[in-house]
Amino acid sequence: MGILDMPPGKIPQGEILFRGQDMLKMSNEERRKIRGRKIAMIFQDALSSLNPVLSVGYQLGEMFRVHEGMGRKEAKAKAIELMERVKIPAAKERVNDYPHQFSGGMRQRIMIAMALALEPDLIIADEPTTALDVTVQAQVMDLLAELQREYNMGLILITHDLGVVADVADKIAVMYAGRIVETAPVHELYKRPAHPYTRGLLESIPRLDQKGHELYAIKGLPPNLLKIPSGCAFNPRCPKAQDICRTEVPPLVPVTEQDGAELTGRGSACHFWKETIHG
Amino acid sequence: MGRYVARRLLQMIPVFIGTTLLIFLMVNVLPGDPVRALWGDKPPDPAQVAQIKHDRGLDLPLWEQYLHYMKGLFQGDFGNTIAGNRPILDEITQAFPVSMRLAVMAWTFELVVGITLGVFAGIRRGRIVDNTVTIFTLLVISVPIFVVGLLFQLYMGNEWQWITPTVQDSEDMGQLVVPALVLGMVGLAYVARLTRTSIAENRSSDYIRTAVAKGLPRKRIVTRHLLRNSLIPVVTYLGTDIGTLMGGAVITEGIFNVTGVGNLLFTSLARREGAVIVGIVTVLVLVYLLASLLVDLLYAVLDPRIRYA
Numbered sequence A: 001m002g003i004l005d006m007p008p009g010k011i012p013q014g015e016i017l018f019r020g021q022d023m024l025k026m027s028n029e030e031r032r033k034i035r036g037r038k039i040a041m042i043f044q045d046a047l048s049s050l051n052p053v054l055s056v057g058y059q060l061g062e063m064f065r066v067h068e069g070m071g072r073k074e075a076k077a078k079a080i081e082l083m084e085r086v087k088i089p090a091a092k093e094r095v096n097d098y099p100h101q102f103s104g105g106m107r108q109r110i111m112i113a114m115a116l117a118l119e120p121d122l123i124i125a126d127e128p129t130t131a132l133d134v135t136v137q138a139q140v141m142d143l144l145a146e147l148q149r150e151y152n153m154g155l156i157l158i159t160h161d162l163g164v165v166a167d168v169a170d171k172i173a174v175m176y177a178g179r180i181v182e183t184a185p186v187h188e189l190y191k192r193p194a195h196p197y198t199r200g201l202l203e204s205i206p207r208l209d210q211k212g213h214e215l216y217a218i219k220g221l222p223p224n225l226l227k228i229p230s231g232c233a234f235n236p237r238c239p240k241a242q243d244i245c246r247t248e249v250p251p252l253v254p255v256t257e258q259d260g261a262e263l264t265g266r267g268s269a270c271h272f273w274k275e276t277i278h279g
Numbered sequence B: 001m002g003r004y005v006a007r008r009l010l011q012m013i014p015v016f017i018g019t020t021l022l023i024f025l026m027v028n029v030l031p032g033d034p035v036r037a038l039w040g041d042k043p044p045d046p047a048q049v050a051q052i053k054h055d056r057g058l059d060l061p062l063w064e065q066y067l068h069y070m071k072g073l074f075q076g077d078f079g080n081t082i083a084g085n086r087p088i089l090d091e092i093t094q095a096f097p098v099s100m101r102l103a104v105m106a107w108t109f110e111l112v113v114g115i116t117l118g119v120f121a122g123i124r125r126g127r128i129v130d131n132t133v134t135i136f137t138l139l140v141i142s143v144p145i146f147v148v149g150l151l152f153q154l155y156m157g158n159e160w161q162w163i164t165p166t167v168q169d170s171e172d173m174g175q176l177v178v179p180a181l182v183l184g185m186v187g188l189a190y191v192a193r194l195t196r197t198s199i200a201e202n203r204s205s206d207y208i209r210t211a212v213a214k215g216l217p218r219k220r221i222v223t224r225h226l227l228r229n230s231l232i233p234v235v236t237y238l239g240t241d242i243g244t245l246m247g248g249a250v251i252t253e254g255i256f257n258v259t260g261v262g263n264l265l266f267t268s269l270a271r272r273e274g275a276v277i278v279g280i281v282t283v284l285v286l287v288y289l290l291a292s293l294l295v296d297l298l299y300a301v302l303d304p305r306i307r308y309a
């Protein structure tokens, strides 16, 4: 989206297609017009992601003032409307408050409201609930899911919490060391993972019916991103690893039923996906 | 807010009394006798010396002198000079506007040029602009101000004749430009460095990332989001610096012969006119205290997380 500084960030290859257009080929100005208007983002820590010295009303209204050319008053009215949409109580009185005067959950709602402001086609939410209390997490997630349906927009949810995605997502792409290792429709993934890493993740979710057992954990540590292992990045931690895993990078291939019947939307980047899903 | 201001104003009273007392004592332990100095090189007449001392209350014990002085001060009477017996208040009110003008001009340089340089250096960190600013400010900070002053005077005044080497008329703003530049130079360098660090630090903050993700134009991000947060430490510096500029112009005023407070302070010291020194310092302390109160109030305006009760 062009929000990282380049350098030091860089995109060595590939393309970012949005509505058929490669965003990497756009000018900065074209990209800027897409940001916020067509693609909006929600960040992890709302306290540091909101400007501490500007009122939330100002920060919300800014979307309308910049992208729609609205005046101050109009923008403020819109800001109040948005705050009501995300169920912030007493929105009218609180519109001039500053981020530090809100609770964590309320702040994250403001982030969501900001992303929703111009009814974008796509929202990218980067760990939107990690910084929140567990009870508040659920509320915020529900709100996000509800609004996503209501506005009928795309939602890319980045999270490490597989429990969170189950209710919200349709499709999951599991990533490891910066690469997609498995893709699947959400329920299929939970039922039949086709990659050892996914399996490990699922087994490490605490479950009520397994009380008393020690919680499973994938052995080893997450990879150092400066020293990603050769071959399959997961090989030092993988229980199924063979010699080939240390030398050859497994490509992301379509996953099929045992009889070869196609499984839509499924893919795995494991040399031994067959054994993993069917074995 | 009102209560906070009232409390701060009340707090000024002990600070005020303390500083005047200190200065009063320090001036009195200075070697040299202002009354004897009236005779210059000639031997003074002991009877006359005693007479003058008695008339001016200089033969009283120190604490009584101080009480007298403070009593006068609260009635707006700063006393009279020993040489010439002129009201000290007149001397101060003559010199003050000149220094004030000089300080405000120097301060404006610091503010405008310092912040501009700092912002550009901070945004383009590690590039040519940044390196140039860093080296320039380091140079300015490490070279003593009288060297800069004398160089300016030598080249602009004598060699190229852009200006008159010394200020002829301290009321003329135009003539004060170069002295103000010299005076504000060091502060300018500090402001630039402070701004640069602050901008560079805030630039990679989360809320700037958010501002970018919102699709705001670059200019708006810098002016509305980045600058406001980055200027908070700079404001503190600029606020306290106005006091320093007013009192710290002794050297600059000396070089360019500006007839301001610094000059008056210098000549009074040379003549051991204690009451004048105490008077000037008293006014400067007041300026200082008020400036720092203003800074604290401005702080709350810039940063809503700070609330005074």
Ligand code: SF4
Pocket (backbone or CB within 6 Å): A195, A196, A197, A232, A233, A234, A235, A236, A238, A239, A240, A241, A242, A245, A250, A269, A270, A271, A272, A273
């Ligand atoms: S490719 Fe090998 S190491 Fe990688 S996940 Fe599959 S079995 Fe494990």
